[in-house]
Every structure is written in structure tokens, then in C-alpha cells.
Amino acid sequence: MKFPRLLRAFGLAALGTLAVGLATAQEPVPVPQPGAQPGGVDTAAGPMPVPPAPEPVAEAWVVMDAASGKVLAGENIDVPLPPASITKVMTSYVIAAEMAAGKINRDDQVRMSENAWRKGGAATDGSYSGFDVNQSAPLVEMEKGMVVQSGNDAAIALAEHVAGSEQAFAALMNQHAQRLGLRNTHFVNATGLPGEGHLSTAHDLALLGAALARDYPEAYSYNAIKEFTVGSITQPNRNVLLWRDASVDGIKTGHTSAAGYCLMASAKRGDQRLVSVVLGSSSEKQRADDSQALLNWGFRFFETHTLYEPGTAVATQRVWKGQADELALGVASPVLVTVPRGRYEQLQPVMDVPSVLVAPFEQGQQVGTVRVTLDGDVLAEQPLVALEAVERAGFFKRIWHEILMWWDSL
The missing domain is CATH 2.60.410.10 (D-Ala-D-Ala carboxypeptidase, C-terminal domain)
Structure with a gap:
């Protein structure tokens, strides 16, 4: 049939x-063809081998691409260490998150309590902003005092304004740390002053810096301010890379006797952002020199691309x-x-x-x-x-x- x-x-x-x-x-x-990249190489002769990263004089260090989260190089990147004032990056992150949720406002009047003044003010050995005790200032001004001047007094006052106490604020910090995947981080205060169990890692801190730049760019931008004045006192940003390298726009220094000299730095060249973290360095100059070398090496030898976009x-x-x-x-x-x-x-x-x-x-x-x-x-x-x-x-x-x-x- x-x-x-x-x-x-x-x-x-x-x-x-x-x-x-x-x-x-x-x-x-196929993967999309890349566009021209800053610092690119002529691939006609074949790919360039990547030389070893410069090794900082530090207890732990890392350089990471902010967008992909790719660790380009590092040592002891997951070893918990005291983060010193780099802690204030998480303080900024929590403040920005609370502001985005409508719980606080940039124009809120934040009071410099006696507790904040005594624990973090001019009478202490740490960095301070200089806001007058028992006086108030707009939240955004207090935050700039914390970020630019690394003011411990401002950090404590902000924590009290947001959560009622620094201890309650630290609980918020740890909640955000868990959400961001900071697996080896635990905070007990908003300042980075020495505290039992107050620890983070180079890798976790790099992820935190990338998250602040990505999620809250306005809050991140305060880290590029080179100096800030409170009353009659003008203090410079302690991140000297802001003066050395125009591509560097953050992010935070730190120092205690237990932590040594620390620096989280970030730079953007073209569409690529890198974050470096150096913990336990021997001096201010060493941490800056090492961070600059890591950023230069990362930009010179690596590039980041978006292969596929959502909806395509x-x-x-x-x-x-x-x-x-x-x-x-x-x-x-x-x-x-x-x-x-x-x-x-x-x-x-x-x-x-x-x-x-x-x-x-x-x-x-x-x-x-x-x-x-x-x-x-x-x-x-x-x-x-x-x-x-x-x-x-x-x-x-x-x-x-x-x-x-x-x-x-x-």
C-alpha cells in the first residue's frame, strides 16, 4: 500500500x-567578540604569559576583579585577621542599605553621644572626626567624617542612630556579611577597634568592597573625597593612592597594633574594576606601594567581559x-x-x-x-x-x- x-x-x-x-x-x-580594552596586547603573536603577581610584605593579600569575583592572585586570602578600620566599609554598607529601605534619611540629625565621644573621640589613640559631644550633625556629614577621616566617634554615633546601640548595629553588620557570602567574617563593633572575635579575611573584604561599589555607588563615592572638614579641623583621606593614581577611587585604610597597616584599594580603568586588600603590612608606605603594584599588575594582564546578558x-x-x-x-x-x-x-x-x-x-x-x-x-x-x-x-x-x-x- x-x-x-x-x-x-x-x-x-x-x-x-x-x-x-x-x-x-x-x-x-559563540561568545561575543570583545571590544578594545585599555592596556590590551597585540594577540597576533599569541597570548602573553602572565608573570607572577608582585608579593606584598603583608600577612594576607588579594587582588580580585570586582564584577566577576575572580581572584587574580593572593596569599592567605581566607585566614581570619583583624581588619582594623576597613571594618567601616561594612558600616557604610549597612547605613546605605538602611537608607535604601527608607528606615533612615541622609538629612537625619545624628547626635554625637558621650559614649561615642569617649570611645572614639579626640581623647583616644585612634582616628576621630571631631564632631562636638552632645551636638548633632546631618547623617551624610557624619558619614563623611567616618569615611574620609576614619572617625571612630562618627562610626559609633552612626551605629547608635541606626540601631540604638553599637552592639545591635554589629548584629546588622553580621546579617549583611552572611547575605553577601562573607564566610569567615564576624564583627563586634562598627569601628574596627580591637575586639574579641572581630575578624575578617582578605577575600571577604574584597567581596565587601566590590559589593559597596556595585550596590550603593553614592555611599562608595565618599571614599574618593580627599579631605573633609569638621568645625575648624580639616583632615586628609589616609588613602594616599587617591593622589598617586587617577583611576583609584577608594576605598579604606586601617591600622591598629594588632592588625598592622591595612588597605583596601579599588580602581576602575575603562569598564573594569579591581579591588585589592593588604592586611598586616609593615607601614603606611608599604601598604600603598604594594596595593598600587597589585592593581597595576591586575589591569595589565587580565580583562573581564560580559559574555551573555539576561534576556538574550x-x-x-x-x-x-x-x-x-x-x-x-x-x-x-x-x-x-x-x-x-x-x-x-x-x-x-x-x-x-x-x-x-x-x-x-x-x-x-x-x-x-x-x-x-x-x-x-x-x-x-x-x-x-x-x-x-x-x-x-x-x-x-x-x-x-x-x-x-x-x-x-x-
């Missing part, structure tokens, strides 16, 4: 077409029994990679998606995974999600697809 033969031939042709569609759908679209199709996949025959797959958040300069074109995207997809699918539903590798190492991995919903097809189309799927399984 001719009809079954025609049906079989038609089915085989359809299945062949579908098989080709399935085979091609397993490969994601990474690949399309054949769908069975759906009202639509194809499903566009993408990512829910940007896929970022940091690679040695000159090696971008060697990135290999790999997509892991089931070979058979059967409707229905909801928008945003995870369907597979996309991984980006270099030399066999996974640099980025994210879920692939459906960019739109695909509802079930009508009865006859579902029956026809059932026949084709059965035929394909023979």
Missing part, C-alpha cells in the same frame, strides 16, 4: 529535520508537543568571565540541555546549564532558563509529535 509508505517516508523526513535541529541546538551561540538568547531548542516548536534559552543574570589578556577568543562555551524537551515550559524555568571553559577549567557556569513560556499544543499536534517521538526511538 502506498499510503503507509508515504506516511513512513514523511515521518522519516520530518524526524531527520528535527534531528538536525536538535543537533545544532546543543551548541550555544544563548541558544534555541526544539520543543515537542508545544504550541511553539522552538524554545529560546538564556540566562537570568549576566555571565561574566575574567581571563588573561589575549585569550578571550579561546573561551569555549558548552551547553548541557536534555536532548528531548516536552512542553509545557514556564518563562524563567531552568532547562539546562551553560558553562564557559578555558584550558578545561570552568570559568563561569549558570542555569539556562526559558525566555518565554511554551504552552501545550492541541490534541492532534500532541498525537502527531507522539508518533514522531516513538518513531525516533526505534
